[in-house]
Amino acid sequence: MTEYIPSPREWVANQVELYEGSGGTEGLTLRETGLPVVVVTNRGNKTNAVRKTPLMRVADGANYVLVGSKGGAPENPVWVYNLRADPNVEVRDKTVVTQMRVREVDDSTERERLWAIAVEAYPPYAEYKLKADRVIPVFLAEPIA
């Protein structure tokens, strides 16, 4: 992998530094919520640099659901475009790092099932859906066999 470029958002970059720097033993939750987070490592589709994005930990068996909510912002987070361009990611869940491939979930039945799991794991996603005037992208990360 080439150069790592940290997020320009300081609180996000700090969480990545703590989570990854501790080998997955510190910085494991989203601020005051106490809810668990995973760190997704992927490549930028323009820079080809290594990007690291903390997301809520939404587990579906051995898979993870990645929700492009960006706090209910009107636009997609840019990591969505990175994953659409290159679906190969690494997911760190505490001390466990897994090579995975993501696919965007378009099928409405599958989306509804995964959305329900996501809201159960992180209830604010329901508010973000109402707030964001867009279809929130949902990806399923599956281990590379």
Ligand code: F42
């Ligand atoms: N965001 C979510 O969307 N969902 C979550 O469940 C979530 C949970 C979460 C938990 C903890 C935490 O610390 C943060 C959390 N976030 C969550 C925020 C998340 O980590 C991201 O910060 C947020 O989704 C915004 O993502 P973003 O990719 O839009 O980030 C911006 C700020 C960013 O890093 N922009 C870079 C920049 O320099 O402006 C660009 C980064 C990039 O990938 N560039 C590409 C490249 O080639 O390198 C080009 C991308 C393009 O197509 O333009």
